[in-house]
Amino acid sequence: MALAMFxxxxxxxxxxxxxxxxxxxxxxxxxxxxxxxxxxxxxFAVAGDYMSAASFLGIAGIIAFQGYDGFxxxxxxxxxxLTVLLIVAEPLRNAGKYTMADVLAYRLxxxxxxAMASLSTITVSIFYMIAQMVGAGALVALLLKNSxxxxxxxxxxxxxxxIVYVVFGGMLATTWVQIIxxxxxxxxxxLLSILVxxxxxxxxxxxxNAIGHVVYHENGVEVVKDFLQPGLRFKPPxxxxxxxxxxxxxxxxxxxxxxxxxxxxxxxxxxTARISVVWAMGLIGTFYILTTFLxxxxxxxxxxxxxxxxxxxxxxxxxxxxxxxxxxxxAFIAAIAFATILAVVAGLTISASTSFAHDFYTNVxxxxxxxxxxxxxxxxxxxxxxxxxxxxxxxxxxxxxxNVAFLVALAFAVAASANxxxxxxxxxxxxxTTRGAVCGLGTGLVASILLIIIxxxxxxxxxxxxxxxxxxxxxxxxxxxxxxxxxxxxxGFVGAVLGTLLGREPAAAAKYDELLVRASTGIGAxxxxxx
Amino acid sequence: MGDDQESESKxxxxxxEVGAATDVAPLGRAETKPAHELTAAxxxxxxxxxxxxxxxxxxxxxxxxxxxxxPAVIFFVVYYFALPVLVGxxxxxxxxxxxxVVNIAYLFALSQFFMAWIIAALYLRAAARFDKMExxxxxxxxxxxxxxxxxxx
Numbered sequence: 001m002a003l004a005m006f007x008x009x010x011x012x013x014x015x016x017x018x019x020x021x022x023x024x025x026x027x028x029x030x031x032x033x034x035x036x037x038x039x040x041x042x043x044f045a046v047a048g049d050y051m052s053a054a055s056f057l058g059i060a061g062i063i064a065f066q067g068y069d070g071f072x073x074x075x076x077x078x079x080x081x082l083t084v085l086l087i088v089a090e091p092l093r094n095a096g097k098y099t100m101a102d103v104l105a106y107r108l109x110x111x112x113x114x115a116m117a118s119l120s121t122i123t124v125s126i127f128y129m130i131a132q133m134v135g136a137g138a139l140v141a142l143l144l145k146n147s148x149x150x151x152x153x154x155x156x157x158x159x160x161x162x163i164v165y166v167v168f169g170g171m172l173a174t175t176w177v178q179i180i181x182x183x184x185x186x187x188x189x190x191l192l193s194i195l196v197x198x199x200x201x202x203x204x205x206x207x208x209n210a211i212g213h214v215v216y217h218e219n220g221v222e223v224v225k226d227f228l229q230p231g232l233r234f235k236p237p238x239x240x241x242x243x244x245x246x247x248x249x250x251x252x253x254x255x256x257x258x259x260x261x262x263x264x265x266x267x268x269x270x271x272t273a274r275i276s277v278v279w280a281m282g283l284i285g286t287f288y289i290l291t292t293f294l295x296x297x298x299x300x301x302x303x304x305x306x307x308x309x310x311x312x313x314x315x316x317x318x319x320x321x322x323x324x325x326x327x328x329x330x331a332f333i334a335a336i337a338f339a340t341i342l343a344v345v346a347g348l349t350i351s352a353s354t355s356f357a358h359d360f361y362t363n364v365x366x367x368x369x370x371x372x373x374x375x376x377x378x379x380x381x382x383x384x385x386x387x388x389x390x391x392x393x394x395x396x397x398x399x400x401x402x403n404v405a406f407l408v409a410l411a412f413a414v415a416a417s418a419n420x421x422x423x424x425x426x427x428x429x430x431x432x433t434t435r436g437a438v439c440g441l442g443t444g445l446v447a448s449i450l451l452i453i454i455x456x457x458x459x460x461x462x463x464x465x466x467x468x469x470x471x472x473x474x475x476x477x478x479x480x481x482x483x484x485x486x487x488x489x490x491x492g493f494v495g496a497v498l499g500t501l502l503g504r505e506p507a508a509a510a511k512y513d514e515l516l517v518r519a520s521t522g523i524g525a526x527x528x529x530x531x
Numbered sequence: 532m533g534d535d536q537e538s539e540s541k542x543x544x545x546x547x548e549v550g551a552a553t554d555v556a557p558l559g560r561a562e563t564k565p566a567h568e569l570t571a572a573x574x575x576x577x578x579x580x581x582x583x584x585x586x587x588x589x590x591x592x593x594x595x596x597x598x599x600x601x602p603a604v605i606f607f608v609v610y611y612f613a614l615p616v617l618v619g620x621x622x623x624x625x626x627x628x629x630x631x632v633v634n635i636a637y638l639f640a641l642s643q644f645f646m647a648w649i650i651a652a653l654y655l656r657a658a659a660r661f662d663k664m665e666x667x668x669x670x671x672x673x674x675x676x677x678x679x680x681x682x683x684x
Contacts, residue, residue: 068636068637068640071637071640072614072615072618072640074640075611075614075640075643075644076611078643078644078647079607079611079643079646079647081647081651082603082604082607082647082650082651083604085651085654086600086603086604086650086654087600087604205631208631208632208633209631209632211632212631212632226632228632228633228634228636228637229622229626229634229636230618230622230625230626230636231622234618234619239619240615240616240618240619240620241619243615243618243619244612244615244616244619246615247611247612247614247615251608251611271658271662274654274655274658275655277651278651278652278655281647281648281651282648285644285647285648288644289641289644513580513581513583513584514580516580516584516593517580517583517584517589517672518580520592520593520596520665521589521592521665521668521669521672522665523669523672
């Protein structure tokens with residue numbers, strides 16, 4: 001049954017792609033859906049791009065296993081949108097064309113800045129995508145284990161579908177896949193939450209009392225824990241710092257995530273961009289508040305013991321659906337999870353290939369001009385194909401048991417440490433220079449990657465007798481935090497500021513007035529096109 | 532049918548399309564084109580940007596925006612980071628139960644959602660005001676531009 005629902009969803013999305021492909025001609029259509037997406041639609045699309053499988057399945061699992069500490073993720077994921085709303089969305093829409101780098105390159109030397117920005121965009125997208133693909137493969141194989149679909153087949157299936165959406169349907173198809181997925185996800189989550197409440201006789205006191213006394217077994221011993229108490233995940237001595245560091249990566253990273261930023265180019269103007277962020281905040285906030293019911297519901301109704309033996313943390317939400325609504329509801333939630341993964345990888349693919357084609361190929365290699373009309377779109381299509389193939393290959397090589405959760409943390413850390421400082425400084429600091437931008441992007445990128453490599457996600461000593469290697473490097477971690485943000489974000493800013501102070505760039509300062517006027521009024525901004 | 536109508540309307544309307552292929556052709560003139568013959572791409576810097584930044588309307592708009600955005604950002608950053616700091620360094624306080632098993636930590640986390648929504652709503656309201664100021668800036672900038680051109684012509 002789950003397979004039938006999967007195929008149904010795939011059928012719908014392919015129809016959308018066919019419809020979009022007939023409407024997609026020209027760069028503005030391919031990269032920015034002709035800038036004709038409405039505010040509420042883009043709100044759903046932003047929410048769809050953001051609420052990945054990591055948040056739908058992952059957050060339910062973390063809360064089901066570690067209670068309150070998991071809910072801390074939910075909070076940060078919504079509050080982060082205030083940074084997007086107040087600082088980034090409108091100036092970006094006003095002053096840019098297709099990518100984040102458009103704004104950075106506005107008054108700086110285009111080639112070095114775009115090359116670095118493109119590198120950081122593609123790094124973020126590929127890390128994020130590999131995490132999604134490995135999760136997708138493992139999940140699909142698990143959800144469809146009765147249909148005989150292996151991990152490898154699942155990864156290839158997801159990869160091929162996402163390439164089809166992006167290559168043929170461009171931004172328009174990707175956007176509509178996101179919108180439909182976001183609607184399904186909200187519907188499923190609301191339904192599941194109502195069922196959880198119904199299970200407790202629609203009584204909040206009953207529900208919260210159950211959360212206060214969650215029973216499970218740890219090393220064969222029965223324990224009773226209050227899951228509303230903090231401290232089940234983030235433990236001393238470094239737990240508090242890690243929590244703050246995570247918060248920094250979320251709050252400052254979201255506004256630097258390339259696949260979120262490109263969404264603001266699909267709407268007609270800055271005002272619509274603003275409205276779409278507010279729509280997205282309504283949806284994302286509602287969803288993450290409801291993770292209370294999903295996560296704690298799984299902890300109390302299904303129980304940690306059962307989840308651990310039937311697929312692990314990521315299966316919490318589907319198992320909850322199964323025990324509340326039977327096999328049909330399980331299939332429904334599984335199909336939503338599948339839709340979520342497909343939509344997010346498609347969104348990542350299009351942002352990576354847009355950045356490569358527009359920033360690197362056209363502007364760095366060919367100094368800002370297309371040699372043949374339509375070349376930029378053609379390059380983007382080829383890139384989407386390559387990016388998809390690379391992500392598939394790496395996901396298959398890593399295998400279904402790879403520990404990839406840190407890749408999402410890494411993507412947020414790079415976005416927060418490399419992209420955000422440079423975006424903010426180029427918008428608000430007249431003196432900012434090309435060297436500052438390159439130093440900032442470079443420092444943030446290198447610092448985040450380095451600190452993750454020497455941190456506990458990669459370095460660590462596995463427990464003797466462990467069947468799968470949990471750490472790539474078997475030695476004590478040099479850097480104690482899982483989330484590097486608290487160090488790497490300041491480093492990104494310091495890099496950008498020091499690089500700027502090393503020299504002057506009168507041309508950049510002279511163009512600041514133009515950027516300021518355009519970013520804050522929208523004079524001369526890219527308009528909607530086509531009919 | 533549709534095609535016929537389209538070609539008819541094209542014959543009726545002789546105004547050249549801006550950016551159309553014919554418009555880009557050099558038309559055999561080596562000197563600078565008159566303003567009305569410029570394509571949109573050539574005319575991409577019609578505004579004296581520094582002068583716009585000096586307009587009182589523009590400065591008022593930027594000041595108004597900053598007066599909202601800076602306090603809002605400071606407030607939400609402080610309010611948000613209070614949560615992990617308190618959870619991390621004052622777990623005893625945060626674990627204090629308020630209603631049944633519901634403790635301060637959970638209520639504080641929940642309040643963050645409403646904080647974010649309230650700031651977003653306030654910003655929407657303020658932004659409607661900024662939009663009006665923006666229109667004034669654009670009008671002023673355009674009228675300055677017109678008078679500049681008239682002056683030159």
